Amino acid sequence: MCNNDPDRPARDAGYRPQRRSFAREGVGSVHGGIHSASSQAGRRESHERSDNQGKGRFITLEGGEGVGKSTNLALVVDHLRARGHEVVATREPGGTPRAEAIRRLLLDPDGEEPLDPDAELLLVFAARAQHLARVVRPALARGAWVVCDRFTDATYAYQGGGRGIEAARIAELEAFVQQGLEPDLTLLLDMPMAAAQQRLDGRLQDQGGARDRFERERDAFFEAVRRAYLVRAEAAPDRMVVIDAGAGLAAVQAELLARLNERLVAWS
Ligand SMILES: Nc1ncnc2c1ncn2[C@@H]1O[C@H](COP(=O)(O)OP(=O)(O)O)[C@@H](O)[C@H]1O
Numbered sequence: 001m002c003n004n005d006p007d008r009p010a011r012d013a014g015y016r017p018q019r020r021s022f023a024r025e026g027v028g029s030v031h032g033g034i035h036s037a038s039s040q041a042g043r044r045e046s047h048e049r050s051d052n053q054g055k056g057r058f059i060t061l062e063g064g065e066g067v068g069k070s071t072n073l074a075l076v077v078d079h080l081r082a083r084g085h086e087v088v089a090t091r092e093p094g095g096t097p098r099a100e101a102i103r104r105l106l107l108d109p110d111g112e113e114p115l116d117p118d119a120e121l122l123l124v125f126a127a128r129a130q131h132l133a134r135v136v137r138p139a140l141a142r143g144a145w146v147v148c149d150r151f152t153d154a155t156y157a158y159q160g161g162g163r164g165i166e167a168a169r170i171a172e173l174e175a176f177v178q179q180g181l182e183p184d185l186t187l188l189l190d191m192p193m194a195a196a197q198q199r200l201d202g203r204l205q206d207q208g209g210a211r212d213r214f215e216r217e218r219d220a221f222f223e224a225v226r227r228a229y230l231v232r233a234e235a236a237p238d239r240m241v242v243i244d245a246g247a248g249l250a251a252v253q254a255e256l257l258a259r260l261n262e263r264l265v266a267w268s
């Protein structure tokens with residue numbers, strides 16, 4: 001297929017959710033053909049989302065660094081595909097070539113020019129606007145399921161909890177960019193920070209690579225991120241499910257699938 005649009009997501013080339021693959025390839029790694037759609041069309045479609053009985057759903061995975069989001073995203077995707085759904089696996093920040101370029105700006109260690117927290121917040125939402133317009137809204141509009149590694153709860157956790165930006169300011173940008181669109185289900189993987197940091201170290205040893213700008217933050221930052229996630233979950237118990245991510249992988253995956261299946265039954 002000829003793709004002359006540099007920001008049109010590439011067709012799925014057998015993507016399995018694996019760390020860093022988006023950034024390396026510089027393309028949105030998505031499943032199924034993505035139909036291009038203008039952001040205006042996408043915004044109109046978003047108002048239909050809450051009534052999409054029998055159609056695609058928007059599922060996000062959240063949690064701090066190293067809690068197992070990427071690992072479990074693969075499980076969720078496989079589970080949904082086995083039930084015959086078209087599934088788009090994607091991530092934030094990123095998911096399209098331009099949004100991945102913004103991701104690189106966000107993750108590159110500061111060097112000589114620290115990134116201002118307000119600029120960081122705006123970049124996160126700029127990437128999100130692009131991702132929603134090019135990938136998420138078109139996929140949902142055609143009935144595909146979208147499974148996304150991080151979304152706006154991460155903004156409340158990192159830019160809100162971690163950087164100390166007021167939730168009300170984040171909410172303004174959320175309303176502007178999302179126009180009422182929010183995940184149908186958010187699986188929050190929660191575990192103590194120290195153990196998650198050990199997993200992160202293990203992954204960096206296995207796969208190589210250096211800590212990114214967020215991964216270099218101090219412990220207090222990650223504690224604040226975790227607290228902010230849990231506050232979000234408490235405030236939205238219907239949407240957010242907290243999974244104990246500190247258990248062994250088999251136990252985490254069993255709990256995650258049990259909670260996902262409850263929703264699948266409720267939605268059917
Ligand atoms: N329940 C678990 N128990 C032990 N190790 C795990 C578990 N879940 C994931 N891991 C390992 O921890 C590391 C971080 O997992 P990953 O899925 O990359 O986390 P995240 O995407 O949240 O940063 C990986 O090396 C992964 O294999």
Ligand SMILES: Cc1cn([C@H]2C[C@H](O)[C@@H](COP(=O)(O)OP(=O)(O)O)O2)c(=O)[nH]c1=O
Pocket residue numbers: 063064065066067069070092093124149150151152153154155156158159214215
């Ligand atoms: C989506 C999003 C991510 N982030 C940060 C959190 C992560 O540190 C980083 C994305 O990196 P990622 O590779 O997804 O994190 P992990 O190492 O846990 O797999 O971007 C924000 O600060 N705000 C946001 O809104």
